[in-house]
Amino acid sequence: MKWYQVIIKTKTESIEVINGILYDVDVDGIEIIDPNDEIYSDSYKGDWDYFDKEKVEFEYNGAIIKCYFETDDIEDILSIIKEKVDSLKNEGIDCHIDEVSAEVVKDTDWANEWKKYYETFKIGENIVIKPSWEEYNSKKDEIVIEIDPGGAFGSGTHETTSMCVEFIEEYIKENSFVFDIGCGSGILGISAAKLGAKKVIAGDIDSEAVRTTTENVRINNLENIVEVKEGDLMEVVKGKADIVVANIIAEVIAMLSVNIHKFLNKDSVFIASGIINGKLDMVLSALKENGLVVLDTKTVGEWSAIVSKLGEDNE
Template sequence: EERNVLELIETVKARISLLPSFGLDIGEGSVSLSNVNESDWANEWKKYYKPTKVGKKIVVKPSWEDYEKQEGDLIIELDPGMAFGTGTHETTSMCIRELENYVDETKTVFDIGCGSGILAIAAAELGAKEVVAGDLDEVAVKVSKENCEINHVSDKVVVKHGSLFEVVDSKADVIVANIIADIIKILAKDVSKFLKEDGVFISSGIILAKIDQVCEALEENGFEIVKVERLGEWSAIVSKLK
């Protein structure tokens, strides 16, 4: 409402009128305007966020939904707020499935770029003895801490603001990073310094076209590729120190 919407619409109309010059059929090419109450869009998405079984054990459930627990279920109650990570995105679900494969009560886990805290919470629910999560975004740190409290894992999960490698001085058995391919390629240079012997690095947020680039970066920095998972347009790569 604070923007000059009418001026913006005229700009849009002018741009649309140029599209036929590119050989595109724009049909009627009309532009319409309507008002949407803030409360509507702020809550409308909640209708589509339902309890979801992400892996063999982990179930992600919004706080406003009921879910009847099945035998073996580990339930994460999650309100993502303004941070990424509801558990339904392919990259998040692949990471959770791999955490199920590698995390037990003997493992320390680092979560790089924790978003809503979902992966850190999943690791804690799977029994990890210690979890450290970090994010450069202060909102993500706040949301992660809140979600840890909701799920009663604050005693096991430490959430820190900043680059995780700058705020930890120990090593992990498992490091998980659900970010983007280009950042993972950069992380590959330093991850090994923070992994124990035989440590596992689970990385995701990688579009299919960049799988080879990420694998190459990992191998150049002392990792062997254990598994490449694909789901939709995304992939997750599990690697171990050679």
């Protein structure tokens, strides 16, 4: 089979919907370049970053999604994507696409090209995320995590990851038991382990995310603390955790809220992020309807994160 790079030119508002379609057709990797993302603006006040913004060259005045497939029939995949886009448009869902193109690439081309953008950055109070290929001299009290993002690294989740780590730092206690739902490259679960969790179970339905997280757990020497599982974490784990963290999307968090009480003790917290601001009220309503009480919220740029716990009726 050959590797193909598919380039989709779209607009900011359609990125989330198109990403959902791509995961439905088993995409092997996604890179998003959106000049409208706040992190590219001169007014951005964040004190950390995943990459050197000056190295990013915009090829288009809208958003570009670069995605990668290993396949024998790219035309079949493109046809399915078009059908799904047309179906959503017929349902009144904004799924704007200006142009789609595909070309054969070498696996090593896309697997390594993104590395030139990523540098060491600080997240939360003391966590430092260091790409595995960089050198870094840590300062006093800094907790350094080595990460090889791989294909599971999402370039559009900067604020959401930061807020999750800040909440983990605030709510974690020594010997906490943590569930990380949708672990991606493993940053959240590994952060929890480095901050004192006695056990972390991290899971993802994406096999590439599972592979990447497993490797990152290994290079941080945390195999005795972090266990990685493939599948819907809520279906492959038993018991309850002190912290359940999910950095996914608003709709999934709302669905999780229906059964999340099964995995929480009365003093446990549910940290949820990946919530675009326009859907914050929807998630808050879902949490309330399912017996959870909101303890705190954070908003950075276009994204929000929520901490909740069981209400008295669900304890």
